[in-house]
Amino acid sequence: MTPVVLSTKLLNKDQKSCLQEAEFYLEEYNAITIDLLDFTLPQGFDHYIFTSKNGxxxxxxxxxxxxxxxxxxxxxxxxxQKTKSILEENGLKVVKMAENALELANFITKHHQNDEFLIFTGNRNRPDLPNTFRRETIHFEEVEVYHTSLVPRKLEKGFAAILFYSPSGVESFTRKNMIGNTPVFCIGETTAKEARKHCEHVVVAEYPTVDSTIQTLIYTLPTLLKQ
Structure with missing residues (x-):
């Protein structure tokens, strides 16, 4: 029987093909929506921080x-990496790319203690960066530039695995569904931390990208299903 996996984000054609070639049946929906906002750009900052490609x-x-x-x-x-790529494709200089906000905060604390930063943030961003900066007395300002909305949906069937790409996606799914014993595959450790509140079988992608999350599922899930 072909395993059915759920993606909490609509995938592109190549990503769907990877799952199909690996003999998985895909169901998908967007568990969250992103709206870009009008905003006033604060002046006087030479150091910008982007915690996501949406920013x-x-x-x-x-x-x-x-x-x-x-x-x-x-x-x-x-x-x-996706955030870094978009910045560089548009002619912006990237000084440092980190895998998560806490890693970035620690780097800035060590190497840029006396600089001033403008953080481009969303309404549901985690507080790791601002909390660290306040503790280390690093001057910063935040500007909210996008809005994440949850799109809870009750799903009436079970799945062999679930793919999550953000803590908000986990929160949205669990508003109306139980994960139970279903293995979940997460794009990164921050998403996995949220998922662990709801289940025990959490696998983190080797790299924090959608493609890596899919590949991790393809390589790992068949073994999990045999157990």
Missing amino acids: VRSYLQHLKVNALPHDPEKRCFCVG
Whole structure:
């Protein structure tokens, strides 16, 4: 019987093909929605922090809507390879890319104690960065540039595995569903931490990308199903 896996995010054609070739049947839906916001860009900061690609997209939209050129002298710090790629594709200099916000906060604390930072944030961002900066007396300001909304949906069937890509996705799913003994595959440790509140069988992707999460499931789930 073909295992049915659930993705809490709509996947692209290549990602779907990977699962199909591995003989998994995919069901998918968007457990969250992202809305980019209008915002006023605070001035006087030469160091920008982006904790997700959504923050970058909103910043780039702000520049486009207001017919503003991007400043190549801005020094960017970010979380995640996808975020880094979007920044560099748009001519922005990335000083440091970290796997999560806490790792980035620790790096800045050690190497940029006296610099001032503007954090591009969403309404549901974790407080790791601002809490660390306050504790270490690093000057910063936050600007909310996107809004994450939960889209809870009751699902009437069980799955061989569930793919999660953010803590908000986990929260949205568990608003109306139980995970139970179903193995879950998470894009990173921050998402896994939220998932562990609801289940024990949590696997973290080797790299914090959607593709890596899918590959981790393909390589790992058949063994789990045999146990």
